[in-house]
Amino acid sequence: MKHITLRDLDVSRIGLGAMGMSHGYTGAGSDDAESVRTIHRALELGVTFVDTAEVYGPYTNEELVGRALKGRRDQVVLATKFGLISHTGRQGPTDSSPAGIRLAVEGSLRRLGTDRIDLYYQHRVDPGTAIEDTVGCLAELVTEGKIRYIGLSEAGPDTIRRAHAVHPVTAVQSEYSLFTRDPEARVLPVLRELNIGFVPFSPLGRGFLTGTIRSTDQFDATDFRADNPRFTEENFQHNLHLAGEVAAVAAQVGATPAQVALAWLLAQGDDIAPIPGTKRVARVEENTAADAVHLTDEQLAQLTGLPPAAGDTHNESGMRIMER
Numbered sequence: 001m002k003h004i005t006l007r008d009l010d011v012s013r014i015g016l017g018a019m020g021m022s023h024g025y026t027g028a029g030s031d032d033a034e035s036v037r038t039i040h041r042a043l044e045l046g047v048t049f050v051d052t053a054e055v056y057g058p059y060t061n062e063e064l065v066g067r068a069l070k071g072r073r074d075q076v077v078l079a080t081k082f083g084l085i086s087h088t089g090r091q092g093p094t095d096s097s098p099a100g101i102r103l104a105v106e107g108s109l110r111r112l113g114t115d116r117i118d119l120y121y122q123h124r125v126d127p128g129t130a131i132e133d134t135v136g137c138l139a140e141l142v143t144e145g146k147i148r149y150i151g152l153s154e155a156g157p158d159t160i161r162r163a164h165a166v167h168p169v170t171a172v173q174s175e176y177s178l179f180t181r182d183p184e185a186r187v188l189p190v191l192r193e194l195n196i197g198f199v200p201f202s203p204l205g206r207g208f209l210t211g212t213i214r215s216t217d218q219f220d221a222t223d224f225r226a227d228n229p230r231f232t233e234e235n236f237q238h239n240l241h242l243a244g245e246v247a248a249v250a251a252q253v254g255a256t257p258a259q260v261a262l263a264w265l266l267a268q269g270d271d272i273a274p275i276p277g278t279k280r281v282a283r284v285e286e287n288t289a290a291d292a293v294h295l296t297d298e299q300l301a302q303l304t305g306l307p308p309a310a311g312d313t314h315n316e317s318g319m320r321i322m323e324r
Contacts, residue, residue, distance in 0.1 A: 001291055002291055004272070006198075006271070007196060009148075014047060014275075014287060014288055017277030018065050019053065023055075023057050025224070027279070031279065034279060035279045036068040042288065043072060047284075054111075067113075076118075077118045078118045079120070079199075080120065082100070082104035082120070086100060094124050094126040096125075097134075109146065119147075124322070125159050132166050136167075138150045150163075151172065155187075160172060172199070173198075173201055177202060178306060179206070199275060211243050211256075228313075229315065231311075252299065255290075260290075260293065260295070262274060266290070267300055
């Protein structure tokens with residue numbers, strides 16, 4: 001497994017997103033033993049970058065990751081997130097107040113069974129707290145040794161600049177894939193100007209780019225894709241065509257569609273470390289093998305030229321807390 005640096009934080013070129021083991025998708029939380037085996041297999045394959053958040057579950061995903069990493073903590077760069085749960089009783093979907101952060105970090109440290117968090121992200125920008133106050137608190141946690149590096153998730157250019165002026169931001173996490181190209185126009189140029197790494201989540205289009213999703217009947221009532229605009233019927237049919245184009249390139253190179261989608265993403269720069277999520281050993285083996293897939297310039301251009309996916313990336317409430 002190749003490595004890159006997010007600013008000055010060394011990580012495996014492909015990480016592991018743990019959310020789906022406990023939260024958000026059909027079958028999440030149904031087989032913790034397989035999820036633990038998946039994390040262990042990822043480490044065996046050279047993955048050193050594991051991502052979770054307190055809101056996944058809530059809390060149960062951090063607990064799962066903590067159990068899986070017991071005795072192996074020093075093998076990974078461990079990332080988690082705060083800000084979508086209020087620990088101060090504040091109303092609303094976000095809370096990045098300094099008092100809330102102080103309570104959040106102690107809970108995450110306890111659940112993860114560790115004395116430090118390597119990369120601590122603000123999960124969504126909090127309009128009720130100045131970003132300068134949020135990052136000021138995080139900078140204190142760096143000084144105290146409770147976190148090592150600061151990250152933002154789904155933040156827009158102005159917020160990134162203001163945050164970075166208070167304390168260096170190591171990485172920004174946003175949805176990015178052949179399915180979601182939004183960061184290219186506004187966010188990536190700012191990150192590269194400021195030497196901030198980029199961590200794409202949902203690099204497989206929430207499963208769409210794997211070619212395994214053929215009907216929304218595959219989702220149960222707990223699956224957030226059931227009311228996601230990209231998976232509603234009209235948009236779903238358009239987006240099946242996009243997945244088919246990825247599959248066609250995969251057939252050319254003798255790889256799976258998931259591997260091609262990840263290989264395209266890796267080709268977008270050596271400052272990008274995607275975190276495909278899975279709860280199965282076979283899938284983590286498939287995903288990490290994308291590091292060895294080579295796409296020609298023609299194939300990369302073909303994929304880059306695909307039309308954008310139809311539909312918003314989140315439902316209405318989810319879109320309201322995005323800042324791009």
